[in-house]
Amino acid sequence: MNPEITAxxxxxxxxxLAAKGIQPERTTAGKAFFYSPFRAERTPSFCVYLNSNRYQDFGTTEKSSDIISLVMKLEGCSFKEAVSRLLAAQGQFTPIREQFTPADPTQSISLKKVKALENRALLQYMESRGINPQLVR
Known part of the structure; x- marks a missing residue:
């Protein structure tokens, strides 16, 4: 597994959650109960399992999940961005490295010239959608 994801x-x-200003309402052996960060409620239904560092929101039908899923859901970001934010919060500013194969330097890149859009039906459609025809061309 990727060491950044593990970290x-x-x-x-x-x-x-504490960094977001969310404190537990009660703590028991191995569990911390919070008011859900996703909705208003009178009884804490958001449980963090302290031993496994997983959470479960009993106000939904979702199964328990990890902190990366929580960050994605709370902050509306991608998996990669959630991992980066968690690493930054820990003081590990290492960006996630993309898995890719380098391009072959012996191959050349050819660029093609793009013609202006002239199809009347497409231009009319774009205009009907409120898109400036000059911008489309």
């Missing part, structure tokens, strides 16, 4: 998953959910 991000190790960030304690309780620390992440």
């Amino acid at each position: 991000a998953r190790a960030y304690p959910i309780t620390d992440y």
Whole structure:
């Protein structure tokens, strides 16, 4: 497994929530109960399992999940961005490295010239959608 992902998953959910100003309402052996960060409620239904660093929102039908999923859901970001944010919060500013194969330097890149859009039906459609025809061309 990717070491950055492993490090991000190790960030304690309780620390992440505390940084967002969310404190537990009660703590029992191995569990911390919070009011859900996703909705208003009178009884805490958001449980963090302290030993496994996983959470479960009992106000939904979702199964338990990890901190990366929580960050994605709370902050509306991608998996990669959630991992980056968690690493930054831990002081590990290492960006996630993309898995790719380098381009072959012996191959050349050819660029093609693009013609202006002239199809009347497409231009009319774009205009009907409120898109400036000059911009489309």
